[in-house]
Amino acid sequence: MAWRFLLAILLGGVCYLDRTAACQLMLHRPLVVATLMGAVFGNMAAGAQVGVVLELIYLARLPVGASIPPDDTGAAIFGGSAAAVASSSIGLDAGSFTALLLLSVVVSEVGKAADRFVRKFNVRIARLTAESVDRGDIQAVEHGLLAGLTLFAVTGMVLALLFSGAGVVVSKELLPRFGPASRGSFAILLPALPLLGAASVYSCSRTERTAAVFFLTMAAVFAGTVLFRWSA
């Protein structure tokens, strides 16, 4: 298990760097992160299932200006690792799946608080950089940026360890305490989650024609899915 956590820390660090500090190539998106964590903890498909739902849920919160959206990367680390572990122990039934998705909201808020802390700490780094430049040291700019990057990366790695550990603990210790019937009753909330994700995209894609095309496509695809299921 130790090498799995080591890999999770490294991958988590890279994904967290992509989130704010470097590149923004979308390697930090829940679909990528949850699938990776699923693969690391033994079941890529289980991680991807979590990623597919988490991917859209937080899109309504845009990283505009100084606002920090909830940490969906952390939520995906937690959800992906927990889903993979649960699938090899109690099985990833609909109730467990729903519980993991809902519990990830706690993780996303903890990650957001950590992100805020890093950005506050970076104020000190930026001030020190400016003071060094005032004293004539131009290279301080490069040192300052390196310090900021390191802080983002180290925080990302710590969060990756924390959240993947939390995912493993929840799947191994918490979920088995509830019987299949209890977990099954939790599953009643599952249909709301993908619809919340779709609403998230719908609300940030507002144009004059959005409502018409969204609901017409939804109805057409729903009809197709139902017909396919009835004929199968």
Added chain:
Amino acid sequence: MTTQALSTRSRSAVWRRQFLLQGCWNYEGMQNVGFAYAILPALRDFYANRPEEALKAVKRHLEFFNTQPAMGALILGASVRLEERVAAAESDPRAIGTFKVGLMGSLGAIGDSFFWGALRPMASVAGALLALLHPLLGIAAMLLFYNGVHLIVRRRGFDAGMEGPEAVVGWLKRAALNVRTDDRKLLAAILAGAYAGVFAGRFFVQGGGFYHALASLLLAAAAVHLFAVLFRKAVSPSEILSFLLLVGVLILWR
């Protein structure tokens, strides 16, 4: 005054360094350290034998700066060209600050709307749909849809900026990001409709006839509408998820 021209190596270094624009993002100067870091190779070329002026130039770029990171490439390229003119005493140093402050807000708004409000949702929902077939297919599609456009905008924006600040407006007109924003928002809405339809079909219809299916569709559409209304009233996804978690706990308690 003779000024050393920007070397190919330094130009490449500036291009690469723009990817770290947010490397030291902070609440005070925001992207200031990242911007100064990115433009530093060019400043070293322009002020090769003038350390005092190089220092002043670096301080200029440690002022407050914040924009959408991909659109920052355009401002960065134009700032390099402006610095070249300042170093050759063809322009006032204050023009750089005025130019950056004048553009960062408007380009930030255009970039936020295009990248975060249109392109990312479109790529995300396309990836999520294709991931239902195979996770790796979904991931590849999402990264390709997003980065195909993202990297081109960065490259062309940087090149346009390097032609000089006068070329910025022309490039923005040609890029027509406002039209592309609407197109991608519409595409995102279509794909999100398909995503909602797939999941509503999976979860809601467990048997029953036509009217049961119709009621299920209407219920799912009403749920989407309710969530969208809540988002418009500034309720966050975290608050909705927390509420659902509370409902789940109450169900378990019962």
